[in-house]
Amino acid sequence: xxxxxKAPITVPDKVQIKVETGNVNVKGDKGELNVPIDKEMxxxxxxGTLTVERPTEQKRHKAMHGLYxxxxxxxxxxxxxxxxxxxxxxxxxxxxxxxxxxxDLVLGYSHNIMMKLPEEVxxxxxxxxxxxxxxxxxxxxKQLLGQVTAKIRSLRKIEPYKGKGIRFVGEQIRxxxxxxxxx
Numbered sequence: 669x670x671x672x673x674k675a676p677i678t679v680p681d682k683v684q685i686k687v688e689t690g691n692v693n694v695k696g697d698k699g700e701l702n703v704p705i706d707k708e709m710x711x712x713x714x715x716g717t718l719t720v721e722r723p724t725e726q727k728r729h730k731a732m733h734g735l736y737x738x739x740x741x742x743x744x745x746x747x748x749x750x751x752x753x754x755x756x757x758x759x760x761x762x763x764x765x766x767x768x769x770x771x772d773l774v775l776g777y778s779h780n781i782m783m784k785l786p787e788e789v790x791x792x793x794x795x796x797x798x799x800x801x802x803x804x805x806x807x808x809x810k811q812l813l814g815q816v817t818a819k820i821r822s823l824r825k826i827e828p829y830k831g832k833g834i835r836f837v838g839e840q841i842r843x844x845x846x847x848x849x850x851x
Contacts, residue, residue, distance in 0.1 A: 673733030677718040677741050680748050685713045692740060696747030699788065699808040703743050705736055718744070746808040753817045755803045756839075759824070759832040764793045764801040771803065775824045775834075783823075789816050802837065 679685060686693040692703045692711055705711055709732060710721040720737045722729040745751075757764055763774040771791055773781040785791055785805075789812060792804045803820070807813040826833035828844045835841065 671734075673720055673722065673730075673737045675737065677737070677744055679713070679716050679718055679744055681716070683744055683748050685718060685744075687711050687713050692743075694740070694743040694747050696744075696808075698747050698750040701743045701747055701809060703736075703739050706732055709733070709736055711736070711740070742810045746810055750806055750808050751810050751813050753805045753813055754837040755805070755817065755820060756835050756837045757801045757803070757824075758826075758835060762801060762824075762832075763795065764803050765795075766791050766793050766803075771820070773820075773823065781823055783820070785816060786812060788812055 680696075683694060683696040686695075690705055690707045692705055694701045694703065708723050708729065710723065712719050712721070718740060720733060720740065722733040757773070757775070759776060761774065761776060765772045769785045769787065769789075769791065771783045771785060771793070773783065775781060788809055789805055789807045792806075794802045794804065805813060805817060805820075807816075821834045824833045826835055826841055828842060829846050831841050831843060
């Protein structure tokens with residue numbers, strides 16, 4: 669049996685769960701999420717614990733068992749605590765600012781990059797003198813937050829020689845030595 673799939677999810681008192689056929693609705697302080705579930709999987713919510721059971725021992729059902737348990741756990745944790753990602757812009761002249769849900773990035777191109785973020789993702793930018801600009805993204809939906817973060821990081825990939833680009837705060841970058849003087 670799947671080690672992840674058989675672990676029950678403890679649901680805090682603040683979180684409300686509504687189990688329907690093919691869908692689980694999770695509602696909490698940080699928002700509301702709908703998790704689509706395969707109709708063959710059995711999801712039950714009793715006395716503050718959420719469990720996922722598979723109908724057979726088929727390989728497909730074994731794979732879905734752990735997947736849906738992880739998705740439900742992410743939804744419960746997201747509406748209860750939320751998720752946060754911090755990105756650091758490393759490079760000379762790199763800047764970040766936001767006006768509501770529009771993120772304005774200056775990344776060394778000939779133009780600014782304006783990016784409209786989904787309503788579910790909240791953005792905050794922080795710029796201190798002598799420090800790299802930091803973009804903070806928060807959301808209840810872990811999947812959407814990861815997708816938006818990946819899109820922002822793809823705008824300026826990390827360069828291995830000088831370490832310039834968009835990275836997570838505290839991320840270690842493998843640096844390359846570069847050319848040496850030949851004589």
